[in-house]
Amino acid sequence: MAADFGIRPGSRMVFTGVVTLFVHTSFCSKPLGARVGRGGEIAIRVLLSARELGITTIAIFTQDDPNHTTLADEAILLDSPKDFVDVAKIVFICLDQKADSLHPPYGFLLENPELVKRLEQAGITFIEPTAQILRETSDKTLACSLALRNGFLVLAASDATTRCIQDAKAFINSVGYPVMIKAVDGGGGRGISLVEGAADLETSFSRACGESPSGNVFMEKTAIRGFRNIEIQMIGDSYGEVTHLWKRECNIQRRFQKVIELVPSTIKDRCVIREVINSAVRLARSIRYQSLSTFEFLVHESSGESYFLEVNPRVQVEHTDTEEVAGIDIVRSQLLLALGIPLPDLDLPSSQWDDSSSMRQHAIQLRVTAEDAKKGFTLSMGRISNHKLPEGQGIRVDTHLRRANSTTVGPAYDSLLAKVIVRASTSETTGQKAIRALHDFQITGVQSNIPVLLGVLQSEDFIRGACSIR
Template sequence: MVKAVDGGGGRGIRLIEDGDALAGAVRRAIEESPSRQVFAERAAVHGIRHIEVQIIGDGQGHIRHLWERECSIQRRYQKVVEMAPSSIKDRTLIAQVIRAAINYCSLGTFEFLVQPSTKEFYFLEVNPRIQVEHTITESVSSTDLVRIQLLLAQGASLESAGLRRIGQDPESAPPLYSLQLRVTAEDVKRDWSLSIGKVQYFQFPSGNGIRVDTHLVSGHATVVSTDFDSLLAKVVVTAATWEDVVSKARRALEDTRIVGVETNGNILRAIVAHPALTVGDFDTHWLETNQQHLVKLGSEVSAAYAKSSLMSTAYTASSSATSISSPNISTLFRPNDAWSVDLTPLDQTKRNTKANEQDAAPYHLRLTRVLRNAFPTIMAAEITFTSPGSRGPVPYRMELSSTSASSAALASHHRRGDPANPSHVTVPFAGKLVEVLVDEGDFIVAGQTVVVVQQMKMELEVRAGRGGRVSWVIEAEDGEEIREGTLAAIVEEAEVDDIKAKL
């Protein structure tokens, strides 16, 4: 395993199972490291659980743990679902992991990879900060970790910070169970690509044992862009038994809706509906291994929810009221709205003289008819546009749609892939082309990486859906911006024996 020293959030991590992939994997890990530093360690990947221990210390030798969290349900080393305590039933093994944590000042999370069958565990890293999943530790221990961290920074003792009553026998599980579900603006069917746009409507669950942490605020428009992380909300469910947690989580996700961007809601519903979650039968590769089945299951579960007449009525009424009545959610455009537009080049060499600037007339744009308004996600309108020196306004139909692609990517003339054509390897998201890993005439196998594309500082691999002979490859420079739907390669069918002979 090669890791960036300062990657974080799943960035800069590459599993290397084949020596031929070493150079490319190291190169991509370095590109995702701000300091361009990486290190290598033995990979522990089969049947492994991701366990982390919440530690609190005063820097004077006094230290306490707040039990463990499990983050095994993840993809591309990015956590999706977290729980406390761990689903590992062997508390003796868990106690050994907890005791492996060392003296520490303030809050820290010690992360380990644990192999329950062999009772081996490996130290991963220490995160000296509050983590996204701190919510479930707060829920099972009835603490406020942010408050405790601030008190310790002011010199408070562990007891005065409210930790006197917390039990310290790691073989005894905490009194409650908690589960956190990360709701993100990602399109799982398109390889978890970022879904940008405006959140037009949202609804989150409430009730006993339900906590929702989110930056979405009612009455204020929120736009998902490529500038920030895709996390929209954390739905945290807590109960006295694990079975109750899972049951409440299913109901909580039934009450969770976000309109305007694609989310991972369907696959979260599939995860909590799957029996593996209830019995704790999963590891760090479970989600990626079962993703195709989970996507199908999630769609079925969500469709069943939508059939509820009560929920459908409430959803329709709420979304209609939000999208039509609230001017804070959709920017209000009306027929005959007009703007005077002055365009001044930022390039000094292209600017007019001062006299010419004073004499130049502005452009004029007027809305004659609003056809659709879900700005900034989508807008369609009929307009008139008048340029300086023109004889009069020229009518146009204008259509706007948000995109994560750059202007360079949208202006590119690369071929578009056909989703219905099994020979096409299509890039399902916009981004910067990092590397093309195949050439025309190559024989490849299904699942082999064809190109690597960077999006939101993550280098994502686009893989072939089938094996065969590469008959065409995109001609683009490394670092070039490409748009969603760009055709990366064409893979023609070939006999299995031919493929094996050429590999």
């Protein structure tokens, strides 16, 4: 039975971030609020799920990014994009609007334990993990320590964070190349540098520090050849119940930013995958994880080796793959858990099938970005005057692009324009549909990475399922 959180008709709930939604619901027990990432596809994604649950929404936005506000009941104009990562301003908005909770999407602010602490002090519920869970998981060095305490293999890493390159040199002298330099508070591929030799060390170290909000990094011995980047979708309620929604494979990356994600994994040995899933569940249960997250591992199919990599304590950009294969709404499930619904009441498909291959569905997500590959994947800025989205059975597009409003691509936000998600009964059919969908996707006004995505999908290695992280 669900706990009584005291939500009453007329209560208000907030989703903040590049979108803030203040919600009112008629069936729950306690007003909730939410923080959403940029006013892009994730903002629209959460707004739609909230509306389906009878939640009234208020969106916050900036002048050059208003497209999502058409789906909200009310909207608040901010002065600049910097307001989205201003803890004091976000908390003030919640209090001023008499909101009772906040929902985060992707972004640095959502993994900030200080935000959660301030919200708790103000009596505002955070629709994501608790402050304690964030402290243990969002800092990558602490997450690795947690994994070690629970008996997981972890790649050799520096003992403490640093801003000093001499510390990096000392670590490399002890373990050798190649190594990764990672921002402790990075995300979305930012703050990560692969260093394969001394010639690259200083530049890579400086770049990783510069992309860290705190300026702190740590070093990690890396495993690259033959390893796959496997992430397990985790979900937990506030009563100690934790389960999984299978796995995704995320080997195709550009500057450590995932661009193509697959379900199921191309690893054919299901025993290897099953062991990784069980390990992720065991680790999540050890901290009574709440809400959504992914636990990431590096897995080598032929040797069976697996190393814990990190925890992402939030809804991931690539959650759509899992939704398509499982036939569920992950964001809706997250909101229901925040409203006090126990995990067993969600009747998730993983309670019936241990492996997504039992669903006989394949899915692939393609991130379409405003980047010019011919200029080193630099941001392609400009105004999108026209676009045409792909259509057809098994084709889904999550995007903030709207025909009624032109969209400006500028330096304030990331380059993501849309996510094309393709579902079919076999990997071959999924790949064919994805290629057709990308050919049908038209954008006028900026360059995109569509030619690069097509090149990957049509490559022999990808078709054979032979792509590893290197």
